[in-house]
Amino acid sequence: xxxxxxxxxxxxxxxxxxxxxxxxxxxxxxxxxxxxxxxxxxxxxxxxxxxxxxxxxxxxxxxxxxxxxxxxxxxxxxxxxxxxxxxxxxxxxxxxxxxxxxxxxxxxxxxxxxxxxxxxxxxxxxxxxxxxxxxxxxxxxxxxxxxxxxxxxxxxxxxxxxxxxxxxxxxxxxxxxxxxxxxxxxxxxxxxxxxxxxxxxxxxxxxxxxxxxxxxxxxxxxxxxxxxxxxxxxxxxxxxxxxxxxxxxxxxxxxxxxxxxxxxxxxxxxxxxxxxxxxxxxxxxxxxxxxxxxxxxxxxxxxxxxxxxxxxxxxxxxxxxxxxxxxxxxxxxxxxxxxxxxx
Numbered sequence: 001x002x003x004x005x006x007x008x009x010x011x012x013x014x015x016x017x018x019x020x021x022x023x024x025x026x027x028x029x030x031x032x033x034x035x036x037x038x039x040x041x042x043x044x045x046x047x048x049x050x051x052x053x054x055x056x057x058x059x060x061x062x063x064x065x066x067x068x069x070x071x072x073x074x075x076x077x078x079x080x081x082x083x084x085x086x087x088x089x090x091x092x093x094x095x096x097x098x099x100x101x102x103x104x105x106x107x108x109x110x111x112x113x114x115x116x117x118x119x120x121x122x123x124x125x126x127x128x129x130x131x132x133x134x135x136x137x138x139x140x141x142x143x144x145x146x147x148x149x150x151x152x153x154x155x156x157x158x159x160x161x162x163x164x165x166x167x168x169x170x171x172x173x174x175x176x177x178x179x180x181x182x183x184x185x186x187x188x189x190x191x192x193x194x195x196x197x198x199x200x201x202x203x204x205x206x207x208x209x210x211x212x213x214x215x216x217x218x219x220x221x222x223x224x225x226x227x228x229x230x231x232x233x234x235x236x237x238x239x240x241x242x243x244x245x246x247x248x249x250x251x252x253x254x255x256x257x258x259x260x261x262x263x264x265x266x267x268x269x270x271x272x273x274x275x276x277x278x279x280x281x282x283x284x285x286x287x288x289x290x291x292x293x294x295x296x297x298x299x300x301x302x303x304x305x306x307x308x309x310x311x312x313x314x315x316x317x318x319x320x321x322x323x324x325x326x327x328x329x330x331x332x333x334x335x336x337x338x339x340x341x342x343x
Contacts, residue, residue, distance in 0.1 A: 027089040032044050038121070042125065068334055077205050096133050168191075194230070225335055235261065237259055238304075245343060253294050254287075271301040
């Protein structure tokens with residue numbers, strides 16, 4: 001994968017994710033149960049643990065990638081991953097805060113194959129739930145961590161929250177802004193996606209008592225990996241398999257999202273750019289057929305390959321940020337997962 005590929009192990013990334021979910025689930029359930037009703041039921045529904053009426057179910061609460069990164073960071077620092085359990089739980093709560101609010105802002109009606117929170121309970125309650133999940137994340141850190149690190153952990157969490165809100169605002173502004181370039185996109189994606197992954201890794205290290213240089217190195221690793229994650233996400237939004245992603249084919253094109261393949265194509269003015277620009281400027285809804293044609297044209301013009309290469313470059317940059325003597329095999333495994341995922 002890079003000059004550091006010899007450090008890659010055969011650890012199964014699915015196993016790392018499963019371990020993270022298993023370790024975090026009891027704490028997550030306790031945190032959600034502590035919320036007042038109807039927020040508690042809404043939160044359990046968001047995590048896939050019940051129906052709107054409270055009937056238990058097991059729809060699943062996602063992959064747990066950010067939790068896995070926090071635990072892997074602790075392992076990389078030479079500690080038992082359980083030391084970073086508070087960080088792992090907190091970042092998953094914060095991540096779901098962003099998902100609930102994103103669904104409101106984007107008007108998305110489905111999340112993981114089920115109606116979104118705002119569609120079931122309405123926008124006001126959805127906003128309240130997101131705020132409650134954010135508060136719960138900070139509370140976990142204050143309650144579970146020693147006083148010597150709790151303040152720093154909360155400060156990092158809240159700084160990350162402000163940055164990711166900035167990124168989400170920038171992403172939303174892109175919908176009505178022309179002339180968005182690759183530089184603009186990378187700044188937005190760093191805030192929107194890279195910040196939380198950087199925070200997960202930094203908090204995982206902080207929980208082990210790591211020194212400042214190590215914490216910052218892991219923050220950089222996570223931020224760069226987050227950029228790769230977002231670019232792969234954008235690739236799947238154009239060319240992903242709907243049976244795997246759970247989204248319609250060409251979903252980002254239909255929504256006129258200023259995703260990386262689109263921004264890069266328009267900036268490069270390649271063979272597909274003129275037609276794509278015209279399609280995005282049109283007042284008419286983009287049909288599934290038009291989106292499929294645009295995706296094929298972008299692929300033929302080399303934009304799919306260029307997007308894959310850009311994601312790989314950021315994975316390589318993330319790995320380059322890791323200190324040389326760090327026991328980082330789990331982090332490398334997760335980085336490989338990000339670069340090659342199809343979900």
